[in-house]
Amino acid sequence: MTQPRFALPETTAYALRNARVPRAFLGGPAPEGAEADADGGVLLDITVEAGRIARLAGAGGGAPDCPAVDLAGRHAWPRLVDAHAHLDKGHSVARTPNPDGDFPGARDATTEDRTRHWDAEDLRRRMAFGLACAEAHGVAAIRTHLDSQEGGPLRDQAAVTWAVFREMRAAWAGRVVLQGVGLTPIDAYATPYGARLADLIAGSGGLLGGVTRPTGGLHGGALAEIDALLDALFRLAKARDLDVDLHVDETGDPAAASLDAVARATLRHGYEGRVTCGHCCSLAVQPPEVAAATIARVARAGIRIITLPTVNMYLQDRARGRTPRWRGTAPVQELLAAGVAVAMAGDNCRDAFYAYGDHDVLDTFRAGVRILHLDHPLDRAPALVGPVPAAIMGLPEAGTIRTGGPADLILLPARSLNEVMARPHPDRIVLARGRRVAAAPPPYEALTGEVAPW
Ligand SMILES: [Zn+2]
Structure with a gap:
């Protein structure tokens, strides 16, 4: 037939x-x-x-x-919306693999790859490749985090990366909407570099971002100065009218509680509705009453959560020779039940943080529904890759x-x-x-x- x-x-x-x-x-x-x-x-x-x-x-x-x-x-x-990606890291896995597939290995391999290879031509080629994949799969918009830590002696990485980002955003306008977030360990915002980076981001139409771990450190434990560091970040954001998008608690250590600190800082600075947090893995392994109190504060602060299920499954609970025991994801169902806006996104793609992927949000959705049990019934799940991430990105027509x-x-x-x-x-x-x-x-x-x- x-x-x-x-x-x-x-x-x-x-x-x-x-x-x-x-x-x-x-x-x-x-x-x-x-x-x-x-x-x-x-x-x-x-x-x-x-x-x-x-x-x-x-x-x-x-x-x-x-x-x-x-x-x-x-x-x-x-067409779907990928509200959390890393186009600057993508497609580097062949030349700089992560030897063990774990978080410290990812951090160290990324530092090596960035220091050795990330000139404008290299960034342009890999970002264009990622965008072409996304366009073919039916992705309408991408928010990409951009490594923006203070450069070494040889180059100002943030300036190089953000220049290529601005070029790509213009070149792909009308095909894939691009947004950029400055990504750096959060302690940078307590140094003079933090203000310079905030100016670069503001001049590039981006968002202030960061990761709630110290430079060279890991997620986990309680970051002693977290409140002061968040205050520094929020002051820089407010002075420039920038929205905030953070990598938070990407760990299975229940002592990691930056999300609650971010919610408190959001309320303290009157930034309700302008803050997005990705990952939030440790929330799933905290005592239920601790997690519930944080979730309630997140809802009150209007913080939007982005779950990155494929990358969490890859990095969390990994130890050589041992089968993982937990999925690594944020408690999405509990967040949704509390009225928190939750989106699902792809995160890393063929780099040291995640060896696979093709910038295909439908593929992320199919995996994420299974990982997070967003089925039986399935009817609410599509919102996590359409209208919710579009609203997070401020794109009312998308998704x-x-x-x-x-x-x-x-x-x-x-x-x-x-x-x-x-x-x-x-x-x-x-x-x-x-x-x-x-x-x-x-x-x-x-x-x-x-x-x-x-
Ligand atoms: Zn990320």
């Missing part, structure tokens, strides 16, 4: 009929007459005009007379399918969330502004300038 090939009408106005859209992506109530199925999937006719969604109606509800494709109940998702929004879609050969979850879907069809994105993920040879054999 031959299958019909998918062909998008050539016209600027067309309809996608019988598209099944997870309710979590609608950004509001379903159109009248559209009923949700058991997974929260809503059967819709989507009318596209000049690259935008002109109309959403219940399937068969009298869509305008224009060329149409019948999706026959297959899923239509928005949703709504009237007036961009026709940025992923069409999947799956009729239920179970079928979405079951296969990796390299056969997905990505639309940007209503037109098909023809790009495929770049060949690995593009990283080394070699010619791909096919």
Whole structure:
């Protein structure tokens, strides 16, 4: 039996009929007459005009007379949002591997790779590769952290990296939205370099970021000066009107409690709703009453949490010759139950912190649902890779399918969330502004300038 090939009408106005859209992506109530199925999937006719969604109606509800494709109940998702990535580290694993796959090894290998290789040309090539992967997989926006610790004697790494970031953001505008966060061990903000970095970030339209561990140190234990260091960071952010995005408690040590300190600092500085925290692993291994008190404070401070499940599974609880006993992830279900905005993102990609990945948010979603048990029912899970990360990035149109929004879609050969979850879907069809994105993920040879054999 031959299958019909998918062909998008050539016209600027067309309809996608019988598209099944997870309710979590609608950004509001379903159109009248559209009923949700058991997974929260809503059967819709989507009318596209000049690259935008002109109309959403219940399937068969009298869509305008224009060329149409019948999706026959297959899923239509928005292009997805990766609110926590590291494009500057990506695709360095072959030349500077992490010998043991653990956190200290990742930190040391990254320092070596950065010191040896990260000139503008190297950053440009690896960042462009990552962006091309993301675009092909249907990613609309990426927030990337950028290593910004004070440079060594030979180069000012932050200046080099942020210049390449600004160049890439401009070059990819209209294809993948890029945001940058300055990443440095938090003690830098108590030194004169902290103010210089904050100025560089402000001049680049970025966010103030950092990691709640000391330079050269690890997450874990209680960082004695954490309150003073956070005060220094928040003062720099406030003076420049910068939002804050931190790497917090990426450890299974229950004594690590920076998240509560960040929540207190957020409230102390009146920065509610402007702070995002990634990882927050130790929260899952603290006594329940301690974790509950922190979660309540996080909710009160309007802190958004980003869980990075694939990288947590890789780094946490790793010891050579011993099988890991815990998953390493933040207590996402408890955070959601407390009303905290939680997004899921990819984090590292083929570097010393995570050896795998392809900047594919759908792949992260499929893994993350399994790791975090965000299923049974599945209906709320899609929000973690669509509207929630879009709101964290301040992109109200991204990650949703709504009237007036961009026709940025992923069409999947799956009729239920179970079928979405079951296969990796390299056969997905990505639309940007209503037109098909023809790009495929770049060949690995593009990283080394070699010619791909096919
Ligand atoms: Zn990260």
